[in-house]
Amino acid sequence: MKKFILALAILLNTVPAFAATKDVNLSPGWNVFSTPYQLSRISYSNTDWSWLFFFRMNNWSWEQIRSNINSIKPLEWYAVLNSNRGDVRMHLEFHDSSSLYSITQYLTSWWNLIWMIPIQNPIGSIWNEAISSIDFTKSQSLNNLSNKVNSSYDWNIQNANLSTPELWESYWIYMQNPWYYWWDQGTSSWNGTVNIGNPDNNSNQLLLAWSRNQSILSFRVSALNDNITLSDIRFTGTHLSSLYNIRLVDSNWNVVGTASRLSDTSWAFENLDVSSFSSVQKDTSKILFVMADVNDKTSITGLKMILKISDSHIRWSNWRIINLSWSDVVSWVHSITQTIAAINKALNPNKELTTSALRFTVTAPPSWNGVIMNSIDVSALLSGYIWNATVKVYKNLISQSTLAWAGNIWSNQKILLWGNNSTDPGNTNTFIITVEGAILNPNSSMSEWIVRLEDVVIWGISTRAYSNIAQLPISEVK
Incomplete structure (x- = not known):
C-alpha cells in the first residue's frame, strides 16, 4: 500500500545516566557542533574566545547567534568559526538527569538539518519515508560531540530506503510536508484518511492597491486509501473586506469555487462538489490557492486568513460527508499599501x-x-x-x-x-x-x-x- 508520511519526529528519550560535562575542541577555521542535552553552563579555555562566531540556519540563510545557554538549543546544528591561530576548548556542563525530559524535533517541509543522538526506539520505517537524506559529517569517535566538516566537502547522497541512521552524525533530510493527519473511523473496516496542511509556499506579502490575482493563502489536500471531494470550506480572518473577486483555484488555475457569505471577518466556499476540479484521487495530493483582487485606494496592515478545519467538510467515495478536525491552516499576515517598491x-x-x-x-x-x-x-x-x-x-x-x-x-x-x-x-x-x-x-x-x-x-x-x-x-x- 502506498503511503504519504508528511512529517518526521525525532525523539530524545531520557537516559538514566550520562556524563555531566563535555569538552569540545574547536580548531582554527570552521567547525560544526551540536548538543543532545540542555546546557547549564558554557566556558572556554582560551581567554580570546571573543574570536569565536556561532551561526545557525534560519529561513535558509545563516544567522549569527550568541554563544550562551539561552541561544544554543538541544538537537540543533551550529557552525562555529574559530578565528584564533590555535584551538579553543569549549567546556559544556549539562543539567542533571532529573531535569531532562523527552525532546521532540519536528521536521518541516523542505530541507531540515538535524543531529542524530541515541534513542531507545530508532525511527526505522518512518525514517524510510523521507525522500532523501545527506550524510553531512563523520564523527571522529562514537562518543565525541566535536565533528569536523571533511576537507573535500564530499556530500554523500543516500536514497530514502537507507538503513537506520547512525548515531553522532548530522543529516540533511528532505520532507514533502509537515505532518497534518486526520483519521475518520466511519465503520470498523473504514480506513480512509485525508490530510490538509499548508505547503509553506506563501509568505508575508505587501500587496499593492488595485492589484489583481493575489495569492492570500494556499493549502494542500491529500487523500489516502480513498477518493475524496471537497464539499465546503470556511474561513475566518481580519480585514477580508479589503479584497474582492475571491476564488479557490488549483495549480493549473482551474477555478474550483467562488467565495460567498462575504464579510470583513469570514468567507465560505460552498457546494464545491459540483465542480469537476474539487476531487482528489486516492493516494494523491492537490495544492489549492485562495486568490483575490485588492480594493482600490486601500492601505491596511494585518490582513490574515484562517482555514477553519472543524467547519469544513469533504465527501468520501461512498458519498458520506464528514467534517474535519485538527489544527486550522493560518495564512501569513499581509499588508496593503498604495506605494510599493x-x-x-x-x-x-x-x-x-x-x-x-x-x-x-x-x-x-x-x-x-x-x-x-x-x-x-x-x-x-x-x-x-x-x-x-x-x-x-x-x-x-x-x-x-x-x-x-x-x-x-x-x-x-x-x-x-x-x-x-x-x-x-x-x-x-x-x-x-x-x-x-x-x-x-x-x-x-x-x-x-x-x-x-x-x-x-x-x-x-x-x-x-x-x-x-x-x-x-x-x-x-x-
Missing part, C-alpha cells in the same frame, strides 16, 4: 570593502509618487581585522555629493539615512555600501568579512517581512 541585490564585479562591499537596487513603479528610504539595517562582521572602520552609503556612485550616510556600526544597526535616499517614479537607483578604515590584524591567521543588508524601511514600512518586495537579507562575503 522592488529591492534587489545588484551586480558587484569589483567586490572590495573600501569601494564596493555591497550593492543593492531600489526600483519605484512608474504610476506612483516615488520611493523614500527612511532607514536601512546593516551588519558588518570582520574577522582578522582591527575594527576601526567607517561605514558609508552612497547613491549610484561614490562621491561626497551622493553620500546618504556615514558613521560607525557595531554588528547590526539601524541606519537613518539623511539624504540621497529617494527614487523617482519609474526609475531604479543603485545604493553602494562601503567599509573604510579597517586594518588587517597581523596576529590573525585569516581575514574574512561579511556585510549584510538586513532590512530596508520605505515610507515607514519594513520590507524584510515581505518576500514579494525584497529577498532579505542581502549579503556579500569575502
Whole structure:
C-alpha cells in the first residue's frame, strides 16, 4: 500500500545516566557542533574566545547567534568559526538527569538539518519515508560531540530506503510536508484518511492597491486509501473586506469555487462538489490557492486568513460527508499599501570593502509618487581585522555629493539615512555600501568579512517581512 508520511519526529528519550560535562575542541577555521542535552553552563579555555562566531540556519540563510545557554538549543546544528591561530576548548556542563525530559524535533517541509543522538526506539520505517537524506559529517569517535566538516566537502547522497541512521552524525533530510493527519473511523473496516496542511509556499506579502490575482493563502489536500471531494470550506480572518473577486483555484488555475457569505471577518466556499476540479484521487495530493483582487485606494496592515478545519467538510467515495478536525491552516499576515517598491541585490564585479562591499537596487513603479528610504539595517562582521572602520552609503556612485550616510556600526544597526535616499517614479537607483578604515590584524591567521543588508524601511514600512518586495537579507562575503 502506498503511503504519504508528511512529517518526521525525532525523539530524545531520557537516559538514566550520562556524563555531566563535555569538552569540545574547536580548531582554527570552521567547525560544526551540536548538543543532545540542555546546557547549564558554557566556558572556554582560551581567554580570546571573543574570536569565536556561532551561526545557525534560519529561513535558509545563516544567522549569527550568541554563544550562551539561552541561544544554543538541544538537537540543533551550529557552525562555529574559530578565528584564533590555535584551538579553543569549549567546556559544556549539562543539567542533571532529573531535569531532562523527552525532546521532540519536528521536521518541516523542505530541507531540515538535524543531529542524530541515541534513542531507545530508532525511527526505522518512518525514517524510510523521507525522500532523501545527506550524510553531512563523520564523527571522529562514537562518543565525541566535536565533528569536523571533511576537507573535500564530499556530500554523500543516500536514497530514502537507507538503513537506520547512525548515531553522532548530522543529516540533511528532505520532507514533502509537515505532518497534518486526520483519521475518520466511519465503520470498523473504514480506513480512509485525508490530510490538509499548508505547503509553506506563501509568505508575508505587501500587496499593492488595485492589484489583481493575489495569492492570500494556499493549502494542500491529500487523500489516502480513498477518493475524496471537497464539499465546503470556511474561513475566518481580519480585514477580508479589503479584497474582492475571491476564488479557490488549483495549480493549473482551474477555478474550483467562488467565495460567498462575504464579510470583513469570514468567507465560505460552498457546494464545491459540483465542480469537476474539487476531487482528489486516492493516494494523491492537490495544492489549492485562495486568490483575490485588492480594493482600490486601500492601505491596511494585518490582513490574515484562517482555514477553519472543524467547519469544513469533504465527501468520501461512498458519498458520506464528514467534517474535519485538527489544527486550522493560518495564512501569513499581509499588508496593503498604495506605494510599493522592488529591492534587489545588484551586480558587484569589483567586490572590495573600501569601494564596493555591497550593492543593492531600489526600483519605484512608474504610476506612483516615488520611493523614500527612511532607514536601512546593516551588519558588518570582520574577522582578522582591527575594527576601526567607517561605514558609508552612497547613491549610484561614490562621491561626497551622493553620500546618504556615514558613521560607525557595531554588528547590526539601524541606519537613518539623511539624504540621497529617494527614487523617482519609474526609475531604479543603485545604493553602494562601503567599509573604510579597517586594518588587517597581523596576529590573525585569516581575514574574512561579511556585510549584510538586513532590512530596508520605505515610507515607514519594513520590507524584510515581505518576500514579494525584497529577498532579505542581502549579503556579500569575502
